[in-house]
Amino acid sequence: MEHPENEDQYKGLKVNKGVADVPTVNPYLKRRIQRRQYTPAEFVEGILKGNITILSQAVTLVESAKYEHQQVAQEIIEKCLPYAGKSMRIGITGVPGAGKSTSIDVFGMHLIQQGKKLAVLAIDPSSERSKGSILGDKTRMEALSREKNAFIRPSPSAGSLGGVARKTRETIILCEAAGFDTVFVETVGVGQSETAVHSMVDFFLLIQLAGTGDELQGIKRGIMEMADGIIINKADGDNIEKANMAAAQFRNALHLFPPAESGWFPKVLTYSGYYNLGIKPIWDMVDEYMAFTKQNGYFEYKRNEQAKYWMYESINDTLRETFYHNPAVEKMLNFTEQQVLNNEISSFVAAKRMMDLFLDNISNQ
Amino acid sequence: MEHPENEDQYKGLKVNKGVADVPTVNPYLKRRIQRRQYTPAEFVEGILKGNITILSQAVTLVESAKYEHQQVAQEIIEKCLPYAGKSMRIGITGVPGAGKSTSIDVFGMHLIQQGKKLAVLAIDPSSERSKGSILGDKTRMEALSREKNAFIRPSPSAGSLGGVARKTRETIILCEAAGFDTVFVETVGVGQSETAVHSMVDFFLLIQLAGTGDELQGIKRGIMEMADGIIINKADGDNIEKANMAAAQFRNALHLFPPAESGWFPKVLTYSGYYNLGIKPIWDMVDEYMAFTKQNGYFEYKRNEQAKYWMYESINDTLRETFYHNPAVEKMLNFTEQQVLNNEISSFVAAKRMMDLFLDNISNQ
Numbered sequence: 001m002e003h004p005e006n007e008d009q010y011k012g013l014k015v016n017k018g019v020a021d022v023p024t025v026n027p028y029l030k031r032r033i034q035r036r037q038y039t040p041a042e043f044v045e046g047i048l049k050g051n052i053t054i055l056s057q058a059v060t061l062v063e064s065a066k067y068e069h070q071q072v073a074q075e076i077i078e079k080c081l082p083y084a085g086k087s088m089r090i091g092i093t094g095v096p097g098a099g100k101s102t103s104i105d106v107f108g109m110h111l112i113q114q115g116k117k118l119a120v121l122a123i124d125p126s127s128e129r130s131k132g133s134i135l136g137d138k139t140r141m142e143a144l145s146r147e148k149n150a151f152i153r154p155s156p157s158a159g160s161l162g163g164v165a166r167k168t169r170e171t172i173i174l175c176e177a178a179g180f181d182t183v184f185v186e187t188v189g190v191g192q193s194e195t196a197v198h199s200m201v202d203f204f205l206l207i208q209l210a211g212t213g214d215e216l217q218g219i220k221r222g223i224m225e226m227a228d229g230i231i232i233n234k235a236d237g238d239n240i241e242k243a244n245m246a247a248a249q250f251r252n253a254l255h256l257f258p259p260a261e262s263g264w265f266p267k268v269l270t271y272s273g274y275y276n277l278g279i280k281p282i283w284d285m286v287d288e289y290m291a292f293t294k295q296n297g298y299f300e301y302k303r304n305e306q307a308k309y310w311m312y313e314s315i316n317d318t319l320r321e322t323f324y325h326n327p328a329v330e331k332m333l334n335f336t337e338q339q340v341l342n343n344e345i346s347s348f349v350a351a352k353r354m355m356d357l358f359l360d361n362i363s364n365q
Numbered sequence: 366m367e368h369p370e371n372e373d374q375y376k377g378l379k380v381n382k383g384v385a386d387v388p389t390v391n392p393y394l395k396r397r398i399q400r401r402q403y404t405p406a407e408f409v410e411g412i413l414k415g416n417i418t419i420l421s422q423a424v425t426l427v428e429s430a431k432y433e434h435q436q437v438a439q440e441i442i443e444k445c446l447p448y449a450g451k452s453m454r455i456g457i458t459g460v461p462g463a464g465k466s467t468s469i470d471v472f473g474m475h476l477i478q479q480g481k482k483l484a485v486l487a488i489d490p491s492s493e494r495s496k497g498s499i500l501g502d503k504t505r506m507e508a509l510s511r512e513k514n515a516f517i518r519p520s521p522s523a524g525s526l527g528g529v530a531r532k533t534r535e536t537i538i539l540c541e542a543a544g545f546d547t548v549f550v551e552t553v554g555v556g557q558s559e560t561a562v563h564s565m566v567d568f569f570l571l572i573q574l575a576g577t578g579d580e581l582q583g584i585k586r587g588i589m590e591m592a593d594g595i596i597i598n599k600a601d602g603d604n605i606e607k608a609n610m611a612a613a614q615f616r617n618a619l620h621l622f623p624p625a626e627s628g629w630f631p632k633v634l635t636y637s638g639y640y641n642l643g644i645k646p647i648w649d650m651v652d653e654y655m656a657f658t659k660q661n662g663y664f665e666y667k668r669n670e671q672a673k674y675w676m677y678e679s680i681n682d683t684l685r686e687t688f689y690h691n692p693a694v695e696k697m698l699n700f701t702e703q704q705v706l707n708n709e710i711s712s713f714v715a716a717k718r719m720m721d722l723f724l725d726n727i728s729n730q
Contacts, residue, residue: 074714079707082366173711304706311705313718316685322720323684340676341669343446346538349439349529352680355687362727 004052041076045169047080050179060169063156077170080177085303087119087176088290089183091197092224094207096188101140101235102185103207103273108144110279111182117149119175122169122186123193124155151180162317165196169310172200201308202299203286206230209245210239210270224250225257227266229285236272236277243270262298264289329354330362368635405440412445415544417516426665427535428521442535447540449669452484452541454548456562457590459572461553464598466505468572468638469549473509475644476547482514482542487551488533490518518546528681530561533677563591566673567664568651571595575604575611575635590617590622592631594650600635601642608635627663629654666683693726694719 046054
């Protein structure tokens with residue numbers, strides 16, 4: 001029961017009978033939660049002991065859209081924060097078909113054999129549309145999914161990229177508190193999610209395939225600029241020469257970019273996920289990067305910048321939510337929008353009026 | 366005096382002696398504005414008569430960061446709105462060196478010879494850093510700058526892309542009310558500004574150069590997907606064959622994109638701005654697009670979507686500004702940021718606390 005994907009899976013869980021029911025005001029919610037729940041302190045105790053079942057349940061609370069669950073989740077996160085931050089956080093991206101799952105399985109086993117504890121998370125905001133995430137699905141990572149030192153969790157499937165990213169970031173905190181010293185955050189190489197992942201990891205790894213001269217197609221330009229390492233998969237058999245050529249192409253392309261803020265020059269390596277070849281040099285590269293950036297202070301600097309970034313992201317999200325759910329705003333928004341569409345008022349005047357309504361409403365409460 | 370670039374240029378303007386001074390509370394402001402000012406109604410009257418001097422002054426108010434100027438500007442915009450919206454709005458982008466200025470000069474003259482009135486605006490948020498915009502500078506458009514039916518205005522040089530874009534969008538409204546039936550919005554092809562321009566124009570034109578096999582380099586992937594037309598410059602002399610090859614390459618590349626929402630399939634044409642060759646087909650293409658999208662309803666739909674987009678952009682800008690300038694927020698923001706950096710609270714809890722401070726502060730006013 002490491003990996004509950006929805007609330008129904010809760011039902012079979014054994015819980016401490018001595019713990020009181022979660023107080024709820026919503027009768028619908030009350031009916032659905034037909035079980036006893038841990039207290040926040042019990043959650044934290046379980047997490048700090050490395051109890052995977054409790055960690056899973058806490059992550060489910062983090063991912064929940066329900067207010068009551070969020071209250072508990074935030075209490076757990078706050079208590080876990082002092083124990084967090086000590087892992088190596090690695091973002092892994094690549095276009096579909098590049099072999100991400102096989103690679104993560106092989107990389108993970110390599111790290112676990114070195115005595116590491118690995119959490120594999122994912123960000124895939126499209127997972128809501130496709131009803132269930134394809135990323136981080138443990139069935140795609142055969143070896144890892146049998147390892148007790150691996151925790152695999154699919155992408156939270158709720159809504160906006162911002163929301164999904166926040167949940168993943170908070171899950172990192174819980175995993176770190178539970179003793180995971182390495183965290184992978186996987187994403188598909190299709191756009192905005194890379195920026196979100198980049199803003200929560202220490203090292204950003206881009207998986208590429210040796211193709212047929214089109215190596216630079218298929219990835220967004222910005223993603224290559226984010227990469228701290230580019231690794232070319234399927235460098236095996238007849239494909240080795242092609243992979244080496246692709247590596248040379250990428251090295252040339254990287255020279256066109258301005259130097260990275262970290263002072264690190266991104267490396268390009270070839271490997272084979274399927275045949276388990278060239279894996280060690282990849283993790284030597286990651287270790288080298290960590291040592292390098294810890295020594296020059298960039299590691300600490302980046303972590304701080306990321307924390308600030310997420311704080312302001314959260315503020316702006318909360319701000320928009322408070323505004324658009326304000327009753328005075330909700331009441332007038334459509335009408336004002338219609339006035340703008342009819343060219344009766346400018347968008348700026350519309351914004352000012354909505355803002356005045358909002359401020360009036362709050363100050364009269 | 367079509368084109369005052371800063372307030373000093375105001376000084377020489379003749380104004381109606383009968384008009385009272387602008388009431389101001391700021392003594393510094395009072396000292397600087399040593400001149401009589403039109404009333405909003407006089408501004409609107411002048412604009413509707415097509416008075417370029419008055420239009421220029423109104424645009425300067427739109428671009429001003431001063432509260433008093435913004436008040437007047439918004440009143441003018443609101444009164445002009447019923448007369449706006451009737452122009453053909455065209456976004457023009459291309460990497461530096463693609464020949465944007467020469468092309469705009471030639472395109473503009475072509476349109477003016479057809480009896481059109483043309484406003485050339487620009488968006489270049491970098492212009493603040495470089496102290497003065499390089500875009501929309503009339504000295505770069507020799508023929509156009511001598512035409513009474515052309516109004517050339519450089520990029521507003523104030524601050525964020527959002528702010529610059531809003532000002533340009535409001536300037537479009539004033540230009541349309543002044544009778545300009547064609548509006549160019551120029552931008553450098555370097556990133557975010559294209560999205561802003563795309564969200565305020567009807568047709569998005571991408572200027573490219575026939576290069577040396579690297580045609581697809583240099584432009585951001587997303588920009589090509591926005592283009593309704595791609596035009597290859599310098600198709601003259603020895604370069605004609607190269608330009609045709611580049612056009613073929615772009616046509617192939619466009620086939621890789623999903624079909625556009627408009628139902629329009631982007632065209633690729635070659636021309637020479639310098640030798641004034643192939644200009645008419647470009648504007649036939651634009652006319653064809655306008656007729657096509659007006660017929661299938663996309664033109665109207667897109668204008669409405671754009672108006673909504675700008676309304677929500679304005680709301681979110683205003684919201685952030687109100688929040689971050691709130692005294693209670695300003696007082697605690699650094700401390701809270703430090704708590705997040707020290708891992709004492711999560712970014713989400715920080716956001717919630719700041720939000721509570723903000724709401725408390727407003728409701729106690």
